[in-house]
Amino acid sequence: MAVVESTDTFEINDYLRLEMMPHFLCPGCGHGIAMRALLWAVHELGIDKDKLAIVSGIGCSGRMGAYVDANTFHVTHGRPLAFATGLALARPDLEVVVITGDGDALAIGGNHLIHACRRNLRMTCMLLNNEVYGMTGGQVSPTTSVNRLTTTTPGGNLEPVFDACKLAEAAGAGMVGREVTLQTPALKNMIKEGLAYPGFAFLEVISDCTEIYGRKNDLGNSPEMILSQKKSMRPDNYGNVVDRPFRPNGLPTGVLARNDRPEYGETYRTFAKTKQGGAK
Amino acid sequence: MSNRTLPVNIQGNHACALGAVAAGCRFYAGYPITPSSEVAERMSAELPKVGGVFIQMEDEIASMGAIIGASMGGAKVMTATSGPGFSLKQENIGYAAMTETPCVIVNVMRGGPSTGMPTRPAQGDVMQARWGTHGDHPTIALVPSSVKEVFDETVRAFNLAEALRTPVILLIDEVVGHLVETVTLPQASELDLVSRKWAEGSKKGFQPFAVTEDMVPPMPRPGDGFRAHFTGLTHDESGFPTQKPEKVTRAVSRILNKLERHRELIESWEAQQTDDAELLVVAYGITGRSARKAVAMAREKGLKAGLMRPITLWPFPEDALRQAAKKARRVLVPEMNAGQLCYEVERICGTDRIARLNRFDGEAISPAQILEKIEELA
Numbered sequence: 120m121a122v123v124e125s126t127d128t129f130e131i132n133d134y135l136r137l138e139m140m141p142h143f144l145c146p147g148c149g150h151g152i153a154m155r156a157l158l159w160a161v162h163e164l165g166i167d168k169d170k171l172a173i174v175s176g177i178g179c180s181g182r183m184g185a186y187v188d189a190n191t192f193h194v195t196h197g198r199p200l201a202f203a204t205g206l207a208l209a210r211p212d213l214e215v216v217v218i219t220g221d222g223d224a225l226a227i228g229g230n231h232l233i234h235a236c237r238r239n240l241r242m243t244c245m246l247l248n249n250e251v252y253g254m255t256g257g258q259v260s261p262t263t264s265v266n267r268l269t270t271t272t273p274g275g276n277l278e279p280v281f282d283a284c285k286l287a288e289a290a291g292a293g294m295v296g297r298e299v300t301l302q303t304p305a306l307k308n309m310i311k312e313g314l315a316y317p318g319f320a321f322l323e324v325i326s327d328c329t330e331i332y333g334r335k336n337d338l339g340n341s342p343e344m345i346l347s348q349k350k351s352m353r354p355d356n357y358g359n360v361v362d363r364p365f366r367p368n369g370l371p372t373g374v375l376a377r378n379d380r381p382e383y384g385e386t387y388r389t390f391a392k393t394k395q396g397g398a399k
Numbered sequence: 400m401s402n403r404t405l406p407v408n409i410q411g412n413h414a415c416a417l418g419a420v421a422a423g424c425r426f427y428a429g430y431p432i433t434p435s436s437e438v439a440e441r442m443s444a445e446l447p448k449v450g451g452v453f454i455q456m457e458d459e460i461a462s463m464g465a466i467i468g469a470s471m472g473g474a475k476v477m478t479a480t481s482g483p484g485f486s487l488k489q490e491n492i493g494y495a496a497m498t499e500t501p502c503v504i505v506n507v508m509r510g511g512p513s514t515g516m517p518t519r520p521a522q523g524d525v526m527q528a529r530w531g532t533h534g535d536h537p538t539i540a541l542v543p544s545s546v547k548e549v550f551d552e553t554v555r556a557f558n559l560a561e562a563l564r565t566p567v568i569l570l571i572d573e574v575v576g577h578l579v580e581t582v583t584l585p586q587a588s589e590l591d592l593v594s595r596k597w598a599e600g601s602k603k604g605f606q607p608f609a610v611t612e613d614m615v616p617p618m619p620r621p622g623d624g625f626r627a628h629f630t631g632l633t634h635d636e637s638g639f640p641t642q643k644p645e646k647v648t649r650a651v652s653r654i655l656n657k658l659e660r661h662r663e664l665i666e667s668w669e670a671q672q673t674d675d676a677e678l679l680v681v682a683y684g685i686t687g688r689s690a691r692k693a694v695a696m697a698r699e700k701g702l703k704a705g706l707m708r709p710i711t712l713w714p715f716p717e718d719a720l721r722q723a724a725k726k727a728r729r730v731l732v733p734e735m736n737a738g739q740l741c742y743e744v745e746r747i748c749g750t751d752r753i754a755r756l757n758r759f760d761g762e763a764i765s766p767a768q769i770l771e772k773i774e775e776l777a
Contacts, residue, residue: 136628139639169624174468185628185639190621192471193630194464195494201461205468205476206621208452209426213472213621231464234457387454391447 125165134158134168136188143182145253147333147341149326152300153247154183156324157216159303160310172213174203176228179254179328180220180247197228200235200244207242211384214314215242222252225261225281235319236290240383243313243320246283249328257331268335283323288376293318295376299325299348305373312374318382325370406583411549411576412479414584415505415569416441418553419477421587423594424503425451426474428465430458430484433517434573435507438479459484463491463504470500471629473620475557475594479505482524483514485531492566493532494631499608499616499654501560501595503553505569507576510761519761520573522684522735528568529713535651537658539665540568540713544687546580552710555667558593563661564615565654570712572735574685574763598625606636608650614657658714667710668719672698676705678773679727681720681744683709686733686764693769702777712740717747724748729776731756733764 135158144150161171171189175181177196184191190213194202199217207215224232224246235244251269252258259269259276262283266275288295294316298306306324313320327333327344338344409417415438419427427446429439443453452469456462459480466476480488485506495502510516511523524531528540539559543552549571556567596617598605607627609616619625632640633647641647658665669687671694673679678697682690687708697704707723709716724730730748732741733756745753756772758764 168626169622172621185630189626190619191626191628192468193628193632194467195490195631198460198464198491201456201464202468202471204454204456204461205426205428205465205470206472207468208454208465209469209472209474209476210621230457231461234461387452391450391452394447395450 125163127162129159129162131155131158134161134188135186139186142186144179145330147327147329147344148179149249149300149345150179150183150247152303153245153306153324153326154186156303156306157245157310158187159307160314163307164311164314166214166314170212170214172206172215173218174199174206174215175218176220176223178220178223178252179249180218181223183218197223197226198231199223200228200231203242204235204238204240207240208384208387211241211388216314217242217244219244219246221246221248221250221260221262221283225283233286233290236287236292236321238383239291239293239318239380241318243310243322245310246321246323247326248283248323249326249332251328251332253328253331257335267332269332282370284321284375287321291380292321292376293378293380293382294320294374296320296374297323297325297370297372299372300327301345301348309374316377318380404583404586406581408579408581409546410437410579411546411571412437412507413441414546414550414582415479415553415571416445417584418550419503419557420445420449420451421590422554422557423475423592424477424557425449426466426469426476427451427478428454428456428462428469429478430456430462430480432459432481432484434509434576435479435481435505438505438507442477459487460491463488466502467491467495467500470502471621475501475561477503477505479507481507481509481517482511485524485527489531493534493536495566496532496536496654497631498629499564499618500566501564502566503556503560503569504566505571507571507573509573510759516761518573520685520735520763521759521761522572522686523739523759524570525712525734525736525739528570535655537565537655538568538713539563539565539658539711540570541667541710542570542683542712543710544575544684544708546575546578547582548710549575550582550584554590558591559665561595562593562615562664563657564595564618565658570684572684598623607638608634608636610636610649610653614653614660662714665711665714666716666719668716669706669708669710670719670723671706671708673705673707673723675703675726676723677703677726677728678705678776679724679730680704680706680769680773681709681730681732681740682706682734683712683740686735689764689766690733690769692766693773696766696770697773702773704773715743715747720744720747724752727752729754731769731772731776733757733769733772735759735764
């Protein structure tokens with residue numbers, strides 16, 4: 120992708136469908152920060168809104184697309200990567216961004232996630248992980264921390280948790296990263312790197328669900344929940360993209376994997392060219 | 400491609416693939432399933448030659464999602480499957496209907512329910528084609544009965560999908576899918592091809608789901624500057640979700656009524672000796688071919704038999720059936736299932752006249768069987 124860094128000041132309103140406001144996310148929800156970081160990255164890379172396609176699934180994360188002034192596709196539960204695969208192959212000129220959640224991508228859409236990683240088709244997938252099914256009222260998800268209370272784990276969650284980044288890396292994603300909403304500039308920079316990456320970029324965004332998950336588990340108000348992300352951060356990670364930071368406690372953040380495997384769309388188009396124009 | 404004007408020996412599934420490419424299909428996503436896999440195999444060979452894309456997805460659901468995504472990007476698209484896969488695709492078929500995204504879904508029917516009999520023929524998905532996805536939705540389903548008709552109806556499926564911005568289902572039974580016949584396929588240049596209307600003109604105040612005169616709004620293409628929103632949520636003309644009763648009624652009514660409005664374009668059938676038919680056979684797919692022979696045999700015996708063979712199954716060509724059944728004392732519906740289309744025929748012709756002939760043992764219904772039933776009813 121030809122990237123022309125924009126030097127204009129970032130005005131989020133330039134990228135929003137203001138007629139859709141007020142948005143439907145709860146006060147304190149981290150998803151808005153993730154959306155801001157995405158649009159900030161889009162702005163800094165000078166990506167044309169007409170060429171930006173956002174494909175999202177079902178859940179709180181899925182509703183984000185409707186607020187962005189771009190080509191937006193709010194599809195079926197768990198399937199945004201499948202839709203995006205078709206869109207990106209049919210239209211390699213588009214900048215395809217998938218927005219999904221922990222339930223959307225890791226439960227109902229788990230199969231699509233591992234195969235999208237394996238294929239390495241150029242797109243950026245942002246998984247907004249708030250550890251819960253928020254929209255349906257707070258049920259347990261594949262990333263709900265052990266022992267946490269949800270409406271379907273009244274005695275605390277008994278199931279182990281998925282590490283989405285390890286999963287994506289093992290499945291072959293070209294680029295894997297994780298960042299927290301607390302560090303919006305770092306998050307923005309990671310998304311920029313994902314958007315510019317010529318393959319499948321899987322980015323997990325640690326978000327928070329204050330109203331439903333936080334309240335139920337006594338995790339404090341929104342600033343307290345977001346600040347708690349600090350406990351799992353390395354101070355030298357602020358605003359920078361760093362190589363796999365190793366920490367004994369908590370989840371590593373930053374760009375965790377990056378390779379130069381062949382991008383699938385280009386591989387297919389190169390193959391198809393050999394079949395064209397010549398003998399059958 | 401160059402030998403299209405010469406007769407070729409070809410099976411129904413391959414004719415489907417060639418019909419799709421001739422109709423302009425440039426994206427195919429599928430998942431292997433008997434007895435439809437030859438469609439995918441042929442598409443994987445043909446599409447690269449014409450600059451199209453073939454992809455084998457991780458499952459049936461993903462295949463359906465991928466073709467919708469590609470269609471939203473602007474491509475003419477198709478997938479093929481059989482019963483179990485057709486079940487899995489239903490949610491996304493509803494999404495295509497709701498977002499008015501053109502796509503063609505081929506279902507080469509096999510014995511069911513469940514895994515059933517993968518290599519044996521059946522016609523058990525007639526009602527799933529109509530009502531498979533949840534909620535009130537429009538459905539077009541076409542059912543060819545010969546290899547040549549598979550080609551022609553595949554082309555027509557693309558034209559209808561594009562013209563009406565709707566998913567179109569092609570129901571092929573295993574017999575027709577694997578039947579090898581000598582056919583002369585038309586050149587692509589001989590075909591009348593339809594492409595959807597793309598949104599043009601002013602971006603300001605653009606309504607992607609506006610109620611137009613023909614009830615088919617022009618589709619906004621990504622990159623053309625419209626920056627539209629698509630959602631499976633019930634939406635108003637703007638494309639954004641609504642729960643206001645009057646807007647919901649208007650939105651759902653339009654996607655249903657647009658097919659009613661264009662029935663003439665959609666409906667297709669074959670009538671054989673129906674003018675004076677006292678005994679009408681209503682049969683489709685390979686059973687329609689057996690019935691054609693049976694009716695000819697009955698006529699030789701002096702019985703006033705006739706055949707109405709729907710090629711469009713949904714929306715059912717009901718006026719054509721009413722016309723064909725005018726003089727019929729009895730209406731026989733042979734089908735390779737325990738009785739599905741017979742309910743639609745019953746609705747149109749009345750309960751008293753209906754007789755059934757059903758087989759769901761993995762064998763096709765023979766002309767002799769239908770003749771025997773005709774004689775019994777005569």
